[in-house]
Amino acid sequence: MDKTRRDFLKIAGLSALGLGAKPAADAFAQSAQGPKIAPIPEALKAKRWAMVVNLKKFKESGPDALQACVDACHTIHNVPKFDNPKDEVKWIWTESLAHALPNEEHHFLEEFVKEQMKGLPILVLCNHCDNPPCVRVCPTQATFRRLDGVVMMDYHRCIGCRYCMAGCPFGARSLNWRDPRPFIKTKLNREYPTRTRGVVEKCNFCDERLAKGLKPACVEACKNKEIIFGDLEDPKSEVRELLRANFAVRRKPQLGTQPQVYYIV
Amino acid sequence: MFENALRGSKGYWAWIILLLLVLGAGFANYLRQWVFGLGITGMSRDVSWGLYIGQFTFLVGVAASAVMLVLPYYLHDYKVFGKITILGEFVAIAAVTMCLSFIIVDLGRPDRAFNVLLYPSPNSVLFWDMIVLNGYLFLNLLVGWTVLGCEQRGAPPPKWIKPFIYLSIPWAISIHTVTAFLYAGLPGRGFWLTAIMAPRFLGSAFASGPSLLILLSFLLRRTTTFDPGREAIQALAKIVTYAMVVSCFFVACELFTVYYSQVPEHVSHFTYLFSGLHGKSGMVPLWWGVIIMGLLATILLIIPQTRNSDTILPIACALAFASLWIEKGIQLVVVGFIPNPMETVTQYAPTLPEMSITLGVWALGALILTLLYKVAVAVREQEPAGMSH
Numbered sequence: 001m002d003k004t005r006r007d008f009l010k011i012a013g014l015s016a017l018g019l020g021a022k023p024a025a026d027a028f029a030q031s032a033q034g035p036k037i038a039p040i041p042e043a044l045k046a047k048r049w050a051m052v053v054n055l056k057k058f059k060e061s062g063p064d065a066l067q068a069c070v071d072a073c074h075t076i077h078n079v080p081k082f083d084n085p086k087d088e089v090k091w092i093w094t095e096s097l098a099h100a101l102p103n104e105e106h107h108f109l110e111e112f113v114k115e116q117m118k119g120l121p122i123l124v125l126c127n128h129c130d131n132p133p134c135v136r137v138c139p140t141q142a143t144f145r146r147l148d149g150v151v152m153m154d155y156h157r158c159i160g161c162r163y164c165m166a167g168c169p170f171g172a173r174s175l176n177w178r179d180p181r182p183f184i185k186t187k188l189n190r191e192y193p194t195r196t197r198g199v200v201e202k203c204n205f206c207d208e209r210l211a212k213g214l215k216p217a218c219v220e221a222c223k224n225k226e227i228i229f230g231d232l233e234d235p236k237s238e239v240r241e242l243l244r245a246n247f248a249v250r251r252k253p254q255l256g257t258q259p260q261v262y263y264i265v
Numbered sequence: 266m267f268e269n270a271l272r273g274s275k276g277y278w279a280w281i282i283l284l285l286l287v288l289g290a291g292f293a294n295y296l297r298q299w300v301f302g303l304g305i306t307g308m309s310r311d312v313s314w315g316l317y318i319g320q321f322t323f324l325v326g327v328a329a330s331a332v333m334l335v336l337p338y339y340l341h342d343y344k345v346f347g348k349i350t351i352l353g354e355f356v357a358i359a360a361v362t363m364c365l366s367f368i369i370v371d372l373g374r375p376d377r378a379f380n381v382l383l384y385p386s387p388n389s390v391l392f393w394d395m396i397v398l399n400g401y402l403f404l405n406l407l408v409g410w411t412v413l414g415c416e417q418r419g420a421p422p423p424k425w426i427k428p429f430i431y432l433s434i435p436w437a438i439s440i441h442t443v444t445a446f447l448y449a450g451l452p453g454r455g456f457w458l459t460a461i462m463a464p465r466f467l468g469s470a471f472a473s474g475p476s477l478l479i480l481l482s483f484l485l486r487r488t489t490t491f492d493p494g495r496e497a498i499q500a501l502a503k504i505v506t507y508a509m510v511v512s513c514f515f516v517a518c519e520l521f522t523v524y525y526s527q528v529p530e531h532v533s534h535f536t537y538l539f540s541g542l543h544g545k546s547g548m549v550p551l552w553w554g555v556i557i558m559g560l561l562a563t564i565l566l567i568i569p570q571t572r573n574s575d576t577i578l579p580i581a582c583a584l585a586f587a588s589l590w591i592e593k594g595i596q597l598v599v600v601g602f603i604p605n606p607m608e609t610v611t612q613y614a615p616t617l618p619e620m621s622i623t624l625g626v627w628a629l630g631a632l633i634l635t636l637l638y639k640v641a642v643a644v645r646e647q648e649p650a651g652m653s654h
Binding site for chain 1: 309380392
């Protein structure tokens with residue numbers, strides 16, 4: 001009797017140890033092998049997705065084009081609209097040039113914006129950094145970087161600690177400070193999940209559309225090629241051609257996060 | 266041993282009931298937050314951490330400061346701290362419990378808190394903070410309870426506890442270093458991006474924790490028969506003095522680098538503190554309060570006549586504690602977000618439910634501390650005469 005009890009305890013103890021070791025071993029194993037992804041034949045594929053925002057084109061198209069991009073994104077992703085700025089959730093929005101690129105600010109920038117940009121603001125969104133600090137700080141891997149460069153959010157794993165919001169140098173992330181569902185003012189898109197209160201969300205480069213072979217909603221909303229989306233690793237891609245032909249800047253490149261949204265001024 | 270906490274005077278029970286009421290009010294407001302979401306607080310998209318995380322940060326320091334008693338007593342056999350060391354360890358237990366509670370009340374999805382264990386992420390500093398905080402809670406519970414239990418039986422502490430005591434010393438340093446690294450490793454937050462963050466945290470911790478302990482010692486002396494001894498209090502006062510001087514020096518180092526280099530991302534946060542930014546100046550009076558109270562406390566502590574005075578020392582300690590509480594418990598976290606990444610200013614003020622929840626967590630800490638101190642004092646009162654170690 002005594003012997004069997006001792007044996008039982010031994011096995012129980014070892015099993016408990018094994019249970020504890022499993023997630024730890026998994027954590028290291030994952031980084032070595034990389035996740036397994038089922039192939040989707042119709043999906044758009046790239047080695048590294050990137051976006052080029054052409055401010056010259058937006059100058060030609062005017063403020064309605066900017067708003068069209070914001071509306072397309074927020075409608076398709078069921079982004080709530082709060083009257084109170086404190087609760088605000090946004091994926092893509094406009095900022096003045098001086099606020100979007102604070103390092104480029106100078107006393108006469110306003111004159112330039114007035115003369116050369118018709119006083120227009122510029123679009124800002126998640127930069128899908130190559131070296132994303134939000135992914136580095138997340139304690140649950142609820143935000144992660146896909147192999148093709150898209151920085152993703154898992155709304156079902158996020159604990160709402162908001163460390164990623166502190167880590168992001170671009171203010172690209174929003175928490176659902178309260179239940180967002182009553183504040184979805186646009187027609188509900190049943191193809192994309194709504195979120196619960198207490199989780200963080202942000203631009204996802206329309207991964208759900210890429211999987212169906214479609215370009216991001218903001219890109220599609222652009223009638224005049226104001227935003228171009230493509231594979232940065234493909235020398236023949238449109239984004240690479242634009243970067244070859246034009247001088248482009250990124251937001252806060254000095255921080256080493258390697259933003260993948262480029263602006264042609 | 267715990268039965269001692271269930272016997273007490275009318276005043277003792279009145280205090281317990283008061284704490285339970287505050288705790289209950291906090292809990293009721295927490296239920297409201299649970300249903301409504303964190304929108305019930307003053308936090309916003311721009312200032313996404315507030316009072317909760319501030320209090321957490323401050324209390325990690327209070328918890329870590331137990332090392333200022335453990336180290337002299339156990340490592341250097343400084344016998345003056347014989348009676349007071351357990352008080353420091355019990356403060357650590359209460360403070361770490363409050364830290365963990367503040368983390369939980371700050372989560373948007375507290376029901377998923379265990380995801381941190383299910384998906385361990387060694388690249389997140391928060392993951393390591395969870396490990397060191399829980400480890401420190403365990404160490405202090407183990408050491409404090411074991412040593413006090415032996416004392417009650419009139420026996421010396423067992424040999425096996427020594428390694429845990431020694432381990433708790435570097436562990437205390439680790440909890441506050443890791444907590445500083447939560448902030449000091451973020452590329453886009455100029456206010457926090459400074460290598461002196463961890464040393465600064467430790468400096469202010471070793472001032473705020475021991476000054477709280479001095480105040481508690483005076484309180485115990487007045488309300489119970491327990492007296493940690495004048496010499497112990499004076500030794501603690503010297504620790505607070507050095508820690509305050511070091512803290513002031515570290516802040517001065519920070520200010521030099523920021524203002525001599527004049528790098529805008531770093532200057533703008535301090536401008537917001539000193540005089541306001543873009544016409545918004547919500548933190549200015551508090552910041553000057555921090556400076557005045559901190560300097561006054563430091564002066565009162567440096568001058569031997571005032572430090573030795575039983576009436577002025579508690580005042581100096583209260584000033585030091587209040588100054589560091591505002592600096593670390595509110596401003597350090599909030600001002601990191603002001604201005605925001607777009608260099609615009611969104612201000613922050615906690616809401617009433619948020620303050621009630623915060624008070625509730627403090628009441629929880631005070632309750633734990635009261636029960637633990639009640640046990641400790643009772644054990645000391647029963648102690649056979651002439652028995653000390």
